[in-house]
Amino acid sequence: SPVNALTNGHTSAASERLQIINDEKKFTPDLSAQIERWGLRDAGFGYNLVAVFGSQSTGKSTLLNRLFGTTFDVMDETQRQQTTKGIWMCRGKGMNIMVMDVEGTDGRERGEDQDFERKSALFSLASSEVLIINLWEHQVGLYQGANMGLLKTVFEVNLGLFGKNVNNGRTLLLFVIRDHIGQTPLANLQATLTADLNRIWESLSKPTELQDRKLSDYFDLSFTALPHKILSADKFESEVLNLRTRFANPEAPDFLFKPEYHKRIPADGVAFYMENIWEQVQSNKDLDLPTQQELLAQFRCDEISTVALAEFNEQAKSQRRPVEAGRVVDGLGEMMRNWRTDALTRYDRDASRYHQGVYKRKRADLLAALDSVLSPLFLGQLKNLHKTCLVAFKKEMLDGLHGEGYNFADVVSAARDRCLGRFETGAKEACVEGTDWSWEDEMVLLKEEVALVADQCRKDETKKMVNLIERNFKKQISEPVDLALNKAAPDMWDNILRTFKETLDKAEASYLVKARSFNCTEEENSHAIATLRKRAWQALRGKIDEQTADSVILGKLRAHFEERFRYDEMGVPRVWKPEDDIDGAFKKAKDETLELIPRYSKIEPVDSSLAYTLPADSIADVSDSFGGEEYDFGASLTIFTETKALELTQKFRREADAYYVEAKRSTVASIAQ
């Protein structure tokens, strides 16, 4: 495990330490996870970062462990091992502080190359707020010593990093002078060190545009001394405690972590940022912090966005199936708005700490991704609403058109209003603020379909109504027509046509009354009326056909004949006597009856103007949309063709002859008596 086994008995994750850069100058892949284990991942800017620099075996690790309760390795006195190069990190115990123990920064003393020293200085300055410079009291004033070389490196590197932008990278250099005996007061040591630092600063070869910059433009300096750890153990402990307070307590008057030292890397981005910085440093590339910040922002904003989107997708998934199955999901809009707001809130909380340009760009991307997930749900909901509203409309129409006494137009407009109202309410609920979604187009489609359905209903209803009127018409003409045809008076057709005309006029009037509530068009009305006329005529013709079928008409003729031949003028049955003029009576009755055949043969009123009151054009021209074929009105006026009339005449003659023979026989019989 990259997380070292603990040596001091602590078992909680908070006290774990991590070698973030090993002696092969490799950066750990585990820092991000470790920061999380330390419980600092969500600290935002609410953490501090401090690093320690100094020669080997000057008690750096010891100091850090005392100050921050950390668990860095301390050199074992009895073994005096060579410490490896590298950077270790711990979390301060009970403090939101990341502490870096930079080992092996005294290559100069050991005659090694200063490569690592330079790199770790760059690395530390790019992230830390406070650099602790740890040195023995006796190292103070050794201008040529290892510490001075280290500081020269720090200054140079800092100029490269923050040279142009003074506001962006102020850092505190805290000098901790160890084994301070007390003979030389701290103030003197401080003066000596300050003078040395300024001399180093002056000696730096600065770019021309930074020529006038002073050390204090970039660094705050602070000095403290600690007594000998063994010789004045008590005083050492109490001084360490004092110093600890200055790190740990923001209320302390000389609190060390001033806000302006913060490098403004959100805690959840520290790992990525440090790794990138180290990579740049390692490959000796120019370290451009604004670019690094932007890279960090891109990486982190993407990550944060991905997490927010994943949670969001999980939520959205729950309603995808019902919507796809055609259900109108109750409160879908509310849910969608909540998911969307939640995702954005999550994103904003973490991502807004990063580079603003990047944060905003990625936010727009996220928003587009969220909306592209929601949009099909919205459209599906609209589609389903459309369908269910239309179904409800149809049902309501059918229910409303049940039975008698409804007003079609009222039923339609009530159902229509409810349908569109229901759609609009549902559609508005499904909308999400901040999108350009609209439901109006779908509403237009729905309106069109509602109109189509209403239209079809109207046509069906009209059809039903015409059928009903037709049935009534048939009932009304039945008896008068029967009567007239039986009587077969010379003005038989006048009576029949008059009845037809009157009954049809009534039927038309009753259609028009009802049609008003159907909002029928002029065209529809005239078509329905024409249909009605044609049906009426056909009904009349049907009635006539029924009454003039062979057996029926022969019956009528027979009855007519009998009435005249077998009964006298008083309606009394005749008993023929030999002196009676059977032949004359027979001829008269037969001729009068035969006259009826041409009367029945053609619909021909005596008053010929009556024929012109017939709606001949309607009857002939209308192609009946309710069913029916071309109709020859002229032909329909003929009941019997000539051939047919002849045939009937023949048949009737034969029957009449039989009556004659019977009459003759009856007289013979009466003589015989």
Ligand code: GDP
């Ligand atoms: P580092 O290499 O700078 O991290 O130093 P260490 O913390 O490992 O300490 C090196 C040695 O110095 C150890 O044996 C410590 O016990 C000892 N030491 C630590 N602090 C002090 C101190 O304040 N004064 C003296 N004289 N020795 C110390």
Ligand code: MG
């Ligand atoms: Mg150490």
